[in-house]
Amino acid sequence: MDKVRIAIIGVNNIGTVHATYLAQHQIKNAELVAFCDHNVKHLATAKEKFGSQYKFYSDTDEVMKDPDIDAIIIATPHYSHPELSIAGLNAGKHVLTEKPAGVYTKNVREAINVSHEHPELTYGIMYNQRMNPVYQKARQLVQSGAIGELRRTNWIITNWYRSQSYYDSSSWRATWAGEGGGVLLNQDPHQLDLWQWICGMPKRIMSFVSFGKLRQIEVETEVTAYAEYENGATGVFVTSVTETPGTNRFEIVGSRGKIVIENNQLSFWQSVVDEQQWNQEYKGGFGEPEVWKIDVPAVWDDQTGHAKTVQNFVNHIVDGEKLVSPAADGILGLSISNAMYLSTWQQQWVDLPIDEDEYLTELKKRIATSKSKHDGQQ
Template identity: 55%
Template sequence: MDKVRVGVVGLGNMGSTHAKYLAAGVVQGAELTAVCDINPDRLSWAETALGSHITTFDTIECFLSFPDLDAVIICTLHYTHPDVAIKAFAHGLHVLIEKPAGVYTKQVREMNEAAKQSGRAFGIMYNQRTNPLYVKVKALIETGELGEIRRTNWTITDWYRSQAYYDSGSWRATWSGEGGGVLLNQCPHQLDLWQWMLGMLPYRVRAFCSFGKYRQIEVEDEVTAYVEYTNGATGVFMTTTAEAPGTNRLEIVGDKGKVVIEEEKLHFWQLQTPETKFNQTNTEPFAQPESWQCHVPIHYKPNENGHQKITQNWVEHILKGVPLLAPGVEGIRGLELSNAMYLSSWRADWVELPIDEQAYYEALQKRIASSHSRQV
């Protein structure tokens, strides 16, 4: 195979974006051959914007059976990601899913197993893994420059969404339509990056979610979560869609220094003596380890697009066996964090990881049963 024939299912905001750059030939080794959507208006748009040579489908079954198709990008509603992916694997197709991997870990685990059995390439659109800022932080942690991680704090409140946003679709911000709020829609990238950079998941979570606190919605629009790790480290994750101006500040502290990311800049303070060693040898009551603020160069390539980079990597993995930047099976990790935060808030108690998947599924079903779509 010298070219991957790609189809896109779901031509909403992200699906149409992926389809456009694929049709433009931006991704080397990939050719857009088909799109699928149940909305006839979106298919009409595709014929005009993408070209009449692109085959359009209004049913997933016919789309997946199209002979001129090697791989699919899934951009449907959150709940349907695992179901569509499993069907695609059954047709022998490679799969790239949009975030989140799904709504609950039980369905995502089934998708991961189907991917494993199929032997097909499986990726997830975690485009922030290509951001040089987070790549550099991950490298600092993996090389031991920060030492043993002790504390993390992420305040991510610049996901502002007004009531008009939620009213733009009756499925938005409902348990039955979307499956969650800010944790499931806006923050999957941060939840993924959090565990990806640290290289570890917490062993227990205590979260406080506010449901419809600032907006007329069913799901959460504000969250504060506290986590603990087996090595004694702690973490705090705070997010909301109702704060303006918002903040995006990540702080990671180890026994050799700390890093702070804010306003697209990375600041690194390095201790000349690790805190643990300094504490063992110091005899002065008010002394503290000397620290140097180090400049860490961050190189951005002109016009670099994280979505296109993930897609390019996925295609190269199919054609050349290049390692995936964002393997699809890893989508379950950030989702487990959000599931644990929901369950902790509903129970008003700690939740240990690995999460009890059946307990979460049953708790979610209760909320789906009383869910309603808003008429707009």
């Protein structure tokens, strides 16, 4: 395949972002050919903005049947991501889904299993922050052993400020039936993915999730979670949509070094001697290992992550380039957020991997009492 012909499903908000760089031919070997949205007003807006030379569908079934469409980008509300992914894969389309991979791991796993039945197709997820060289360098430092054995991770990510007006903008937002969660499911999927991508999956979670705190919504606005890893390392994840000014600071501490990521800058300190070795050998009372501050080159423009993710997706289809964000990875960060909800609902530790049926049972209880239904657009 020399050129990948792409349709965007869901053309409001983030779908328009993807359409813009595709329409401007910024993605090599790719062509935007169609838009799909059940809201005819959104389609009319897209036609006015991008031109009438594209195909415009109000029914996803028509997209799946179109032989002139090779791939779809899914930019719809969260619950529909696995459903549309399965439909696309079964129709022979390559699929790139927006985050999160879904609302609960059980149906995401179903989509992943379908993708295994179609190894000739590419199934990716829009984890555009994996294109950030700051996080790529952090992952390299951790996985290469440069910081030694993992000891502690702390991520404070509270610069997601959202007003009541934002939540009132769509009937599906911030409801269990329409969105399936709040800050963990809408704003934090990138951080939860990066957390496990860089540091690995924790073995269990204890969390304290506040639902509807300081906002008139059903879902969570603030979270403080505590994680434990297999080797005894610990982690803390703090997030909120009600703080201003907010903070985005990620610390990773190992037995031989520390990484701090803040303001899109990576700082790295490395001990000359591993702490465990120093502790065993040092006999001088007060003292600690010599530490070097090391400059690590990592520059991020903070603008092109979406386009780079789509280019990687297209390259994987065309010439087999390694896929940076396979959709199968989407279940990992989602498992962490599902565990955080379940821990709060049950007021206890939750082991990973979670009991998927148990989580879905608890989620359905919230959906049953949800006051709003989604209108189908992101």
